[in-house]
Amino acid sequence: MSLIPKPRWALSLVGIVITSAALAGCGSAGGATAGGPQxxxxxxxxxxxxxxxxxxxxxxxxxxxxxxxxxxxxxxxxxxxxxxxxxxxxxxxxxxxxxxxxxxxxxxxxxxxxxxxxxxxxxxxxxxxxxxxxxxxxxxxxxxxxxxxxxxxxxxxxxxxxxxxxxxxxxxxxxxxxxxxxxxxxxxxxxxxxxxxAHHEKVMQGFKNRVPKGEARKVLFAISTDTGVSGYTEGGFAPGVLAALGLRSPLPDTGGDAQVAMSLETMVSTRPDVLFVAPHPGKLLLDQWATTSLWDSIPAVAHDKVYKMNQNLWSRARGLTAAEEIAEQAVDKLYGAS
Structure with a gap:
């Protein structure tokens, strides 16, 4: 039995749309199909x-x-x-x-x-x-x-x-x-x-408006397998979405690899206030960590802010529909469903 808090899903599907910052001066071309490879x-x-x-x-x-x-x-x-x-x-x-x-x-x-x-x-x-x-x-x-x-x-x-x-x-x-x-x-x-x-920007702004001004909690996104745990900086997709809402990662983004291999000791020293975990199927290394006293010293654990999320959505999808669903799930879990 997993000692990590069980999933508390909030899967409401946001309409299919893509993201912010419009393209300048564009128009559809009509007619012919694409030509041969050039x-x-x-x-x-x-x-x-x-x-x-x-x-x-x-x-x-x-x-x-x-x-x-x-x-x-x-x-x-x-x-x-x-x-x-x-x-x-x-x-x-x-x-x-x-x-x-x-x-x-x-x-x-x-x-x-x-x-x-x-x-x-x-x-x-x-x-x-x-x-x-x-x-x-x-x-x-x-x-x-x-x-x-x-x-x-x-x-x-x-x-x-x-x-x-x-x-x-x-x-x-x-x-x-x-x-x-x-x-x-x-x-x-x-x-x-x-x-x-433009629509995506409006949707994301709506979720951002639900995050209280001055929100200072550090929010970590991690993936757990049976042999390892990886945390992600804001250079990763899901943490980048969270950062756009004002939910900042405790891991510094150095512009390099967004994935950071973590031990239990580094997880403890990172001190996330909220932990969103996308687990692989089966046994998890994170479950082993959860049997230790060190695990209980992590603020996210102490305050019951550890959430299991769907890996397909939070890690693999990486599209803009996924961004909206990630944003919705995050704010629902942290501030209650609207």
Missing amino acids: TSGSAAAKDVGADANTEQCGKTSRTIKHDLGTTTVRGTPSRVVVLEFSFVDAVVNLGVKPVGIADDNDPDRLIPALKDKVGKYTPLGLRASPNLQVITSLKPDLILADSQDNAGIYAQLSKIAPTIAVASEAAGYQDTINSEKVVAQAMGKCEQMDTVL
């Missing part, structure tokens, strides 16, 4: 900003700069393959159902709010090593790839269809916003993204 510069600089492509909005043929190069996309793609869960969010919010999704061979890894919108799709296997033959068979007109995990197969993907590679798996909240913008630019749906981003 890609250059596989060693391009990482983390290309969405502003680098603003002038492409409204064009029928768009030359999109992204983390792994420059790719030309024509028309309005409709047969889109996505290799990360945040891209599912982006595509669906732009009114397109992806034809293929790398879902790690587990459709339940799609959060319900997206799963209900996607409907039937072709599974592509693991996100980091999708089935290229199946992707080819789908005849996609656009592939959305992770610029870190899919870098090794980027050239192969580009031979199948125009491929845009942006941050997802290692993306923070603001990184995800940037990636959503680049996806919209590639798909010729800049104006639609403007609307989606």
Whole structure:
């Protein structure tokens, strides 16, 4: 029996929308499907900003700069393959159902709010090593790839269809916003993204308004497995969402890896006032820690502020629908349901 407080879920599904900071001067291109792969510069600089492509909005043929190069996309793609869960969010919010999704061979890894919108799709296997033959068979007109995990197969993907590679798996909240913008630019749906981003900003502001001014408690997000516990700085997706609400992490964000391996001693010295934990299935190292006297000295434990959260939502999804659901769950747990 777990000694960590049992889950106290607050799963209310926020409408499917994407995030803040609108794109400038964008318009949908109509007509033709995306053209054949035209890609250059596989060693391009990482983390290309969405502003680098603003002038492409409204064009029928768009030359999109992204983390792994420059790719030309024509028309309005409709047969889109996505290799990360945040891209599912982006595509669906732009009114397109992806034809293929790398879902790690587990459709339940799609959060319900997206799963209900996607409907039937072709599974592509693991996100980091999708089935290229199946992707080819789908005849996609656009592939959305992770610029870190899919870098090794980027050239192969580009031979199948125009491929845009942006941050997802290692993306923070603001990184995800940037990636959503680049996806919209590639798909010729800049104006639609403007609307989606404005709505998301309004939704997130509503949750932020429920956080009392001067909230000083330190809120830690962690993932626990049977062998380890990792805490996350505000450079991680979920802690970045919490920080946008005014709920700050006790772990300093140095601009490097957002994941910090933690021992029981470092957890104690970090002294989180609130602990949101996304556990792997099965036995947890955190449960072992909970049998010790040191565990009871952690403020979050002493004040009954340890919450188990769904890992698919809080860790894997990383899309903007996920951001809204994370925000809603966090404020409901800390301040009561509205």
